[in-house]
Amino acid sequence: MPDDKTFSGRRDFLRKTLAVIPAITVAGYGVATTAASQAAPTLQSPYRPRFFTSAEWAFVNAAVARLIPSDANGPGAVEAGVPEFIDRQLETAYGHGNLWYMQAPFAADAAPEFGHQLKLVPRDIYRIGIAALERWCQSQHGKVFAELEPAGQDDLLRQLEGGHLDLQDLPSALLFGQLWQNTREGFFADPIHGGNRGLVGWKLVGFPGARADFMDWVDRGEKYPFPPVSISGERG
């Protein structure tokens, strides 16, 4: 599997940086007694994926950047922290498929109305799916997905979405569906889950988040004036 050199270099840097973060965090809480030191940390600590390998991480970053790009309408999925969101989700019961009924026998040929009937849980779908897609990319283009031009990436994602790629190990639409669902989740979920940084997803569409009180606005048919707020109390 090809290793993205720029990424591995960056990851080495991250690893070194991360080594000192616990100390900073502890110190931060230790002195959190004045208003000034209690201000929300503005420095975003770089995220080191726990589930994804560096190659997978490169794919996820590149793919979600196309699914929700940064453009004139504001930040996209990468800026919103969607890759971190997905990585963290894959470490939860959800990622392990523990929220699902996973007793055999499975039915690979089930009609779509019966929903997911494969043995694959979200972690499998990413691990197997990305590997298969990158194999396909290599064989067709001699490059990994992240190295393709944006137009080429979009084309590939469309084929994936339509189920037109023969990835051998899993239906291509399954990988796309999983990725697109998790991308939207990461863009619109509360930032406690790692995505929607700066509440950018909510600001894009006008969702006020964890605001939870519209008594003054119920029947007015006006634009709601207050910005979104997150569970932690961050205002967008």
Next chain:
Amino acid sequence: MATTLKPVNAVVVGFGWAGSILAKELTEAGLQVVALERGPHQDTYPDGAYPNTLDELTYNSRGKLFQDLSKSTVSIRHGIDGTALPYRQLSAFLPGNGVGGAGLHWSGVHFRIMPEELRLRSHYEERYGKGFIPEGMTIQDYGVSYEELEPHFDFAEKVFGTSGTAYKVKGQVVGDGNPFAPDRSDNFPLPALKDVYSAQLFRKAAEEVGMRPYAMPAANASGPWTNPYGVQMGPCNFCGFCSGYACYMYSKASPNLNILPALKQSELFELRVNSNVLRVNLDSDGKRATGVTYVDAQGREIVQPADLVIVSAFQFHNVHLMLLSGIGTPYDPRTGEGVVGKNFAYQNMATIKAFFDRDVHTNPFIGTGGGGVAVDDFNADNFDHGPLGFVGGSPFWVNQAGSKPIRGLTLPPGSPSWGSGWKQAAKDAYTHTLSMDAHGSNMSYRDNYLDLDPTYKDAYGQPLLRMTFDWKENEYKMTRYVTEQMRKIAEAMNPKAIAVHVKNFGEHFNTRAYQTTHLLGGAIMGSDPKTSAVNRYLQSWDVHNVFVIGASAFPQGTGYNPTGLVAALAYWSAKAIREQYLKNPGPLVQA
């Protein structure tokens, strides 16, 4: 080796609406009651704590309050010759788990029922002739009348703190409520909730096309309320976190909020959580229940002897438990004989989304689970079915319950499915979209039924319940007709675009898309032990000290949401137990 505990007067299996109502009624009657709930303890706080609960991903997407499918689910197939596959991921329906059951995370729509729907077969035969009901449609009468249930509808509304506008009270027109609604003995406890802007648009458009809009009855309190048990509710502030969530405003009725605090004051009541009932135990001749066997939180098998067993779990768990316990004869679709599992029915939904320009602020995040504006012109038998050739109908409504962007964002037809184009469309659509539903009835059929799955097992090694279900000709006709009527309202609003989501002829039941959690039947009530599992008091025909309470008793679907009828039937059954059964234990209706 199972541990056998000291006997109690009554054991209640499942602590949702039905179980909490029965527990309250029976402790009031002086019985010592143990309620067994398979899930964990849950309450408004901490399970609905502000602001932690305002988390769409955790609650709605990952289903924190929903049934844990990894332990137990159902299998589904479309016909009696198919192989059923497990319902592996929560999607089409979302049963609850834990104290309060689905009553903790429901929306709050709190209807009664149209009187003729309680005697559906008789009514259609009388009005349209015996040949009108198609072959294979096995609809039946409930065996209980609206007049008999009315006091219980009324009391349940007072317990739930229901908001609404009445039309007729004691024969007098008192307000601009639903003109099709049957007579009431009293007004709603609380006035109707305010109309959100989307509901105002719907109300105006419905009037323009000649329909008669009314405020939906909602168990989301429009003001402070103290119910007959002395427990209090706060007013709904339209935060929009109802369905899938516990209400931190204490304003959406739930067993946890409206009944449990009063039960906790009784020394006769005990609630055991994480207690999964495996079966109802019967004596040697199978005519009397001796109690139940359950698995506790530590995995131990416990026998709880009881004089009276109330089966009040979710609809399909009731049926599952009866089949596992050997109460009543399992239904056989080939012969039409047997009763347990018979007449499984659902809800037949259609939706229209209307998309407006940026100057129309529908603000879909502002909402309340049970509130909205509806019309009943095409519900039940409020219109002439003769020339239409189908049975059933549907209310239509704007029931803006708070849509959030992960699951509630819909884009106009033709929008890009991702990329910058999607982003633009999402930005343009979200706060300018309105959604309306046709909440159609679903009839029961000879081959839509429930039995035990031959292959798949639950975490306790017991066979899963198997659903055999699909849509029928009547259902396509009905939903397509009523959706065309609803489209008139949508078009009268002059939106920029509309998207109609309605079933095509021949389309199979799709387990992937959320419909509703209104699963019905399987342990149906009726007047004849050959065609019903429980009598008109919801007492098992076969085992007289077992009462099976819930939507499992509905012989077929209705246009309305089921909770109001579930609660009324629970009080109706409790009254029969208190006033008749306890004095003279035995069958309340002679077979």
Next chain:
Amino acid sequence: MKLIPYLFGLSALLALGASAAETADPELLKKGEYLARAGDCVACHTAKGGQPFAGGLPMETPIGTLFSTNITPDRETGIGAYSFEDFDLAVRHGIAKQGYTLYPAMPYPSYARVTEPDMRALYAYFMQGVAPVKQANKDSAIPWPLSMRLPLTFWRWAFAPAVEDFALAGGQDPLLERGAYLVDGLGHCGACHTPRGIGMQEKALSAGDGPDFLAGSAPLEGWIAKSLRGDHRTGISNWSEAELVQFLRTGRTDRTAVFGGMSEVVVHSMQYMTDADLTAIARYLKSLPASNPGAPAYAYDDQVSKALYHGDDSKTGAALYVDNCAACHRTDGQGYARVFPALAGNPVVSGDDATSLIHIVLKGDTLPATHQAPSTFTMPPFSWRLNDQQVADVVNFIRSSWGNQASPVNAEQVKHLRAELDVPALGQIPDPHALAPQH
């Protein structure tokens, strides 16, 4: 689910067996039980999770930790060997059977007013209506020389009133006098609600002692016991007698909810009082004139609610209020009747000392269930969501909006209280399940 575990009705009585049955006059025991509730003896004489009346509850005082004593009729470790005279000496005179003076954590200066017939009922109840528990008393953790009992004797001589049976003055309103008897005596309301002097003595023990009586305390365990006098903004001038009765009976009225230390008083004591006695208490409290009669009356001001209604949250603290508080307490500060307390015109909010308000913002609280109002309502903690300056800002917003006119607080005050309280750390979103009361 069992009832509150302090039910010592007839069933407990029967369980005591033959010796009790020989002497018990059920009416006398019932009266004693009722009076014990009026005195809320159980509150201090029961440890958390311990046997009722077996003592052992730690009480933090400025000089060290005291532990309440076992007052069950166990002969060895409790008061089983007490004669009536011993019992009376302890309760009304503050002198233990062994002869030393009790710490005035025992409110004997208030109990001094209890009548002898009531004392006999209480004695009968504690001897025969309470189950004996063998549980040795814990020594106090007060260092020498403060642990010397002799100064306590001087304290008693200086501050405790002469023991004297309360006698009706024969006035116009017997209820008012009954109220005085309960409030000044067994109810020992002044123990928390009356300011203390240099010797830690209550500055007044009865209405006749002047405007300090029940005029509100300094912070006690992080709470202010508010003024119960007729002051406009800080007292109970805008509470009716009926509201006071409802509050004491159920812990709630349309506009307010019990919190802090008073919750236990309602749950363990007040909810058991008869309507007549609660009315008597309310009437007596309502008879106390304002300490500061010149202060202006409260009047609602809609400037802030209008601004918020129009989306203007520019006032300092307003945005924080909208983001954290308004869902329940409303942009108009009126709360929701019977469920979420009003902040507008609420004397707890407008008191000179904002300790209670800061405390509840940081830690939240749960309105307890009572027999007649079984619903519990929980305000969550905000210590993890708001830093000290933000707490100060939102508290000041509340104290200066909707007609409230109280002095500002600063972040330092918040910082000090935060350090005292066991609250979720800033920036760490807590799991509410870990904070919730156990089921």
